[in-house]
Amino acid sequence: MKDTHLPCFRIKPDFYDALAHHLAADFEFWASLVGADGLCRLQLVASPPENTSSGLPGIPFKKLLLPPAEPLWSWDGKTFQSPDPQPRRAVFGVALCDLQALWYLDQVFAEDPLYQERRQHLLIVGGPCQPADQCRCHPDESPLAGDLFQTHDHIWSLSNRGHAVLKELAKWLGATVDRPLPKPLQVPKPRADIREPLFRASTGSAIWQQSSQSCLACGVCSAVCPTCYCYDMIDHTDLDGKSTRQRVWDNCFFSTHAKVAGGHDFRPDRAARLRFRFEHKKFGFGPLRGRPSCVGCGRCLKACPVDIDLDQIAEQLNAGEA
Numbered sequence: 001m002k003d004t005h006l007p008c009f010r011i012k013p014d015f016y017d018a019l020a021h022h023l024a025a026d027f028e029f030w031a032s033l034v035g036a037d038g039l040c041r042l043q044l045v046a047s048p049p050e051n052t053s054s055g056l057p058g059i060p061f062k063k064l065l066l067p068p069a070e071p072l073w074s075w076d077g078k079t080f081q082s083p084d085p086q087p088r089r090a091v092f093g094v095a096l097c098d099l100q101a102l103w104y105l106d107q108v109f110a111e112d113p114l115y116q117e118r119r120q121h122l123l124i125v126g127g128p129c130q131p132a133d134q135c136r137c138h139p140d141e142s143p144l145a146g147d148l149f150q151t152h153d154h155i156w157s158l159s160n161r162g163h164a165v166l167k168e169l170a171k172w173l174g175a176t177v178d179r180p181l182p183k184p185l186q187v188p189k190p191r192a193d194i195r196e197p198l199f200r201a202s203t204g205s206a207i208w209q210q211s212s213q214s215c216l217a218c219g220v221c222s223a224v225c226p227t228c229y230c231y232d233m234i235d236h237t238d239l240d241g242k243s244t245r246q247r248v249w250d251n252c253f254f255s256t257h258a259k260v261a262g263g264h265d266f267r268p269d270r271a272a273r274l275r276f277r278f279e280h281k282k283f284g285f286g287p288l289r290g291r292p293s294c295v296g297c298g299r300c301l302k303a304c305p306v307d308i309d310l311d312q313i314a315e316q317l318n319a320g321e322a
């Protein structure tokens, strides 16, 4: 959490009603709610919730920026059509780790027009979180993205857009205060990190074979990860000549992920795929190399049906068990 001195305001009692009224003309409202089945989901809601601490949704809000299957264009036999315009959405109660993940995705997709259009249509409102057992975030490690951050009695402006919203609602705001963003309550266990030379030295180690042998290649780990963004392009052609191209979520454990024309597979076995995922999560990729893409949300740990744990592997490598 780098920006500890963001503009912060006390709020007056009717602030949330005023905020809802102000945004309602332009935005759908989205928030995380726990359903009768005990699962937390990000969903459309009638009004912004005042209590924003409902927990992490199983599927993070990247689904609003990078939908699981996103049409890129369609062809009706005569003309190309662009995707439908995106709705404007205000997302409430986004936890710090997901605001860090948003910053990460913003860097990766800085030049992607579809992502940028969706991003421009999102107003992101952060909120305090209730850490779960699997949380391993580093609140001070990464920059945050987003527009506002609210607690029951204060609101912070995180962006120019957030500032503009607060300016419109000045009547419901009290004095500015010098107050840092609230950190999560005690985090049970920090994410395990590893130095890159040690990781490099593990090439060919049995740890990758041992740790990956139970992997089912189900893809859940990347579906729930707020910073996983690999995608595939799928074309559908109907008998009547209509065609569509979609961008769909991919996963580095899928057997087709590293397959290229001619049949060559850069990562033909699960050990190589696990090592690739570990590398990406712990050290990042491309221009972001050196910055972990894992924000420690713990979702993959919770969701993996066979308990594959990247942190446990890091700890084993650090302990020289490879």
Ligand code: SF4
Binding pocket: 221, 224, 225, 226, 227, 228, 281, 293, 294, 295, 296, 297, 298, 299, 300, 301
């Ligand atoms: S790798 Fe796991 S813990 Fe890290 S950000 Fe992704 S889902 Fe969360």
Ligand code: SF4
Binding pocket: 214, 215, 216, 217, 218, 219, 220, 221, 222, 253, 303, 304, 305, 306, 307, 308
């Ligand atoms: S969630 Fe677990 S079993 Fe499924 S692909 Fe990821 S590591 Fe493999």
